[in-house]
Amino acid sequence: MEALDYHAEERRKAEFDVEEMKIVWAGSRQAYEISDRVARLVASDPVFRKDNRTMLSRKDLFKDTLRKAAHAWKRIIELRLSEEEASKLRFFVDQPVFTDLHWGMFIPAIKGQGNEEQQQKWLPMAYKMQIIGCYAQTELGHGSNVQGLETTATFDPETDEFVIHSPTLTSSKWWPGGLGKVSTHALIYARLITDGQDHGVHGFIVQLRSLDDHLPLPGITVGDIGMKFGSGAYNSMDNGVLRFDHVRILRDQMLMGVSQVTREGKFMQSDVPRQLVYGTMVYVRQKIVADASCALSRAVCIATRYSVVRRQFGSHNGGPETQVIDYKTQQSRLFPLLASAYAFRFVGEWLKWLYTDVTQRLQASDFSTLPEVHACTAGLKSVTTSATADAIEECRKLCGGHGYLSSSGLPELFAVYVPACTYEGDNVVLLLQVARFLMKTVSQLGSGKKPVGTIAYMGRSEHLLQCRCEVERAEDWLKPNVILEAFEARAARMSVTCAKNLNNFANQEEGFAQLATDLAEAAVAHVQLIIVSKFIEKLQQDIPGKGVKRQLEILFNVYALSLLHKHLGDFVASGCITPKQGALANEQLRLLYSQVHFDNPSLLLYMVLLLERLLQSTSF
Numbered sequence: 033m034e035a036l037d038y039h040a041e042e043r044r045k046a047e048f049d050v051e052e053m054k055i056v057w058a059g060s061r062q063a064y065e066i067s068d069r070v071a072r073l074v075a076s077d078p079v080f081r082k083d084n085r086t087m088l089s090r091k092d093l094f095k096d097t098l099r100k101a102a103h104a105w106k107r108i109i110e111l112r113l114s115e116e117e118a119s120k121l122r123f124f125v126d127q128p129v130f131t132d133l134h135w136g137m138f139i140p141a142i143k144g145q146g147n148e149e150q151q152q153k154w155l156p157m158a159y160k161m162q163i164i165g166c167y168a169q170t171e172l173g174h175g176s177n178v179q180g181l182e183t184t185a186t187f188d189p190e191t192d193e194f195v196i197h198s199p200t201l202t203s204s205k206w207w208p209g210g211l212g213k214v215s216t217h218a219l220i221y222a223r224l225i226t227d228g229q230d231h232g233v234h235g236f237i238v239q240l241r242s243l244d245d246h247l248p249l250p251g252i253t254v255g256d257i258g259m260k261f262g263s264g265a266y267n268s269m270d271n272g273v274l275r276f277d278h279v280r281i282l283r284d285q286m287l288m289g290v291s292q293v294t295r296e297g298k299f300m301q302s303d304v305p306r307q308l309v310y311g312t313m314v315y316v317r318q319k320i321v322a323d324a325s326c327a328l329s330r331a332v333c334i335a336t337r338y339s340v341v342r343r344q345f346g347s348h349n350g351g352p353e354t355q356v357i358d359y360k361t362q363q364s365r366l367f368p369l370l371a372s373a374y375a376f377r378f379v380g381e382w383l384k385w386l387y388t389d390v391t392q393r394l395q396a397s398d399f400s401t402l403p404e405v406h407a408c409t410a411g412l413k414s415v416t417t418s419a420t421a422d423a424i425e426e427c428r429k430l431c432g433g434h435g436y437l438s439s440s441g442l443p444e445l446f447a448v449y450v451p452a453c454t455y456e457g458d459n460v461v462l463l464l465q466v467a468r469f470l471m472k473t474v475s476q477l478g479s480g481k482k483p484v485g486t487i488a489y490m491g492r493s494e495h496l497l498q499c500r501c502e503v504e505r506a507e508d509w510l511k512p513n514v515i516l517e518a519f520e521a522r523a524a525r526m527s528v529t530c531a532k533n534l535n536n537f538a539n540q541e542e543g544f545a546q547l548a549t550d551l552a553e554a555a556v557a558h559v560q561l562i563i564v565s566k567f568i569e570k571l572q573q574d575i576p577g578k579g580v581k582r583q584l585e586i587l588f589n590v591y592a593l594s595l596l597h598k599h600l601g602d603f604v605a606s607g608c609i610t611p612k613q614g615a616l617a618n619e620q621l622r623l624l625y626s627q628v629h630f631d632n633p634s635l636l637l638y639m640v641l642l643l644e645r646l647l648q649s650t651s652f
């Protein structure tokens with residue numbers, strides 16, 4: 033049989049409503065139709081070809097990216113694409129580009145932190161792309177520690193201007209995408225100084241290049257920071273370096289939504305939390321979580337297709353060899369990744385809802401859910417990107433030697449994806465933010481303040497700290513409430529243990545530093561609980577289509593039990609389950625793989641294959 037026949041054969045065996053599953057993946061019928069239409073648009077347009085990317089020199093790759101960006105913009109205008117359609121177009125073009133930062137950070141920062149007048153002034157120009165902006169926060173010396181930034185914005189009351197300056201080499205802006213070659217403007221973060229007093233880091237809009245000849249303006253030194261990891265990949269982006277030599281900007285170029293400086297040079301803090309200065313990062317972290325399932329499903333799709341076609345060993349009497357998908361080891365490495373793609377998809381949908389909710393609350397001056405939203409976006413960004421980066425590498429190995437070829441699509445996917453573990457907050461630094469939130473929650477447990485939302489389970493910690501898992505047989509692990517309680521108990525116990533251990537330190541900050549590894553692990557347990565619980569909530573919804581819900585239930589069990597198996601040490605050490613129950617969970621997991629395979633050898637497989645057309649991956 034030819035490779036295509038193997039695929040057709042596997043597709044033929046599917047026993048669930050494929051059309052309905054596509055809709056579940058997309059989120060709605062309308063979202064699916066948009067995705068399908070835009071995928072075809074991109075696939076049929078030769079300007080958007082991507083098969084030669086890894087062979088282009090940096091210069092040619094960059095030119096290719098500019099050409100694609102200009103063409104995309106032309107198509108968006110000609111076809112009057114909506115924001116959702118335009119954003120899908122960007123997804124299918126699939127090449128990091130300066131417009132990501134313009135639309136994804138520069139504009140949202142002005143919307144989120146600018147006052148009414150500033151939005152009216154800057155947004156129309158930005159929407160028409162008459163100016164192009166980047167997000168210049170990170171410096172050579174400080175990325176994670178935003179409060180450590182050194183660039184200064186000193187108010188000069190004589191001229192009603194700020195003087196932007198890079199006082200040291202380490203204060204050079206370093207990394208911003210779109211900065212190196214393209215941006216005319218930057219949203220820069222600098223220490224605000226009025227009358228000799230430092231008010232911390234704030235955002236300022238600074239013009240970098242002339243709108244006439246694109247040359248840097250006086251006092252601005254700007255350039256590209258050079259080649260990055262891998263061929264093709266993130267090298268399509270002009271990540272840049274920027275230095276200021278006493279550059280003067282008007283006072284109203286400080287974003288004044290969170291704090292203001294008056295004509296007299298008086299600093300005024302609005303009635304809103306100062307953390308809103310970090311709002312754009314929260315927005316993008318939420319986007320990154322939604323994107324993780326897309327990158328992961330691309331990789332899983334490639335590895336699954338390969339596993340169906342590839343045959344090694346096991347030929348009897350000259351018959352065909354065994355499809356590698358039939359090996360239990362291949363299944364146990366691949367199926368949890370497929371299940372994770374769906375889990376991340378659903379938690380991403382929920383996070384989008386949470387973000388929309390907090391935005392509406394902020395407009396009504398309700399800041400109560402901000403800490404939880406920060407913890408959820410930071411934690412989910414960390415856990416989903418780390419898992420996805422690891423999964424792409426695992427998919428490469430699942431394809432044997434062929435996975436190492438550029439034409440498999442996996443090396444470039446890995447190279448382009450892996451910085452997601454670092455940008456928008458290093459994943460460990462973000463987990464420690466979650467841990468800080470959890471420790472605060474535990475410390476308030478006796479205070480009468482009832483934990484709500486994703487930490488509501490902490491309110492039942494008395495029960496969760498002493499409950500016994502009732503699993504006696506492997507199939508008991510198929511019950512969602514049994515799984516949920518095990519994950520809740522593990523998360524609660526790990527947090528409470530950390531909190532107790534912290535109390536052994538006279539100095540809390542010192543304790544936090546010493547216990548950082550345990551705290552990060554407690555944060556992972558909490559975030560995995562969120563993902564598991566959102567998958568369960570999804571399964572409680574009405575899901576139409578023959579066999580669709582059943583398949584999702586199998587994927588849920590595969591996701592949860594594979595996590596339980598991977599983190600068995602945590603579950604057993606915290607006393608949530610016994611070693612025997614851990615072994616039963618593993619047994620059930622094995623049964624789940626083989627049950628899927630026995631009942632219908634292609635069910636899980638098919639779910640990936642149908643994503644192929646949607647995701648338009650470079651694949652075998």
Ligand SMILES: CCCCCCCCCC/C=C\CCCCCCC/C=C/C(=O)SCCNC(=O)CCNC(=O)[C@H](O)C(C)(C)COP(=O)(O)OP(=O)(O)OC[C@H]1O[C@@H](n2cnc3c(N)ncnc32)[C@H](O)[C@@H]1OP(=O)(O)O
Nearest residue numbers: 118119132135136176177178179307310319406455456457
């Ligand atoms: C029509 C046409 C349309 C065309 C469409 C095209 C579509 C394209 C769209 C594309 C969309 C999006 C894609 C974007 C592309 C992304 C590419 C990525 C590029 C990368 C960019 C970057 O990396 S930007 C730089 C990011 N940098 C970081 O993330 C730095 C990480 N560090 C920090 O965030 C902070 O320093 C840290 C939180 C670690 C510490 O802060 P610090 O103030 O020092 O504080 P603490 O003492 O720890 O905290 C004080 C209290 O504040 C709370 N807190 C901290 N952060 C937040 C927050 N963000 N929100 C709310 N609260 C926060 C913290 O919990 C403490 O609270 P407490 O109660 O006092 O304990």
Ligand SMILES: Cc1cc2nc3c(=O)[nH]c(=O)nc-3n(C[C@H](O)[C@H](O)[C@H](O)COP(=O)(O)OP(=O)(O)OC[C@H]3O[C@@H](n4cnc5c(N)ncnc54)[C@H](O)[C@@H]3O)c2cc1C
Nearest residue numbers: 167168169170174175176207208209451454455456457460
């Ligand atoms: C491809 C790419 C694109 C980017 N685009 C932009 C952009 O457009 N705009 C922008 O402003 N920035 C951008 N950045 C910068 C990015 O946001 C930072 O690199 C990121 O925030 C991490 O900061 P850092 O580089 O200072 O890492 P560091 O903080 O120096 O991290 C180094 C190591 O130290 C550890 N570490 C640091 N602090 C702690 C701590 N408190 N506790 C325990 N461990 C710690 C980290 O876990 C990590 O292992 C981009 C980066 C990349 C890679």
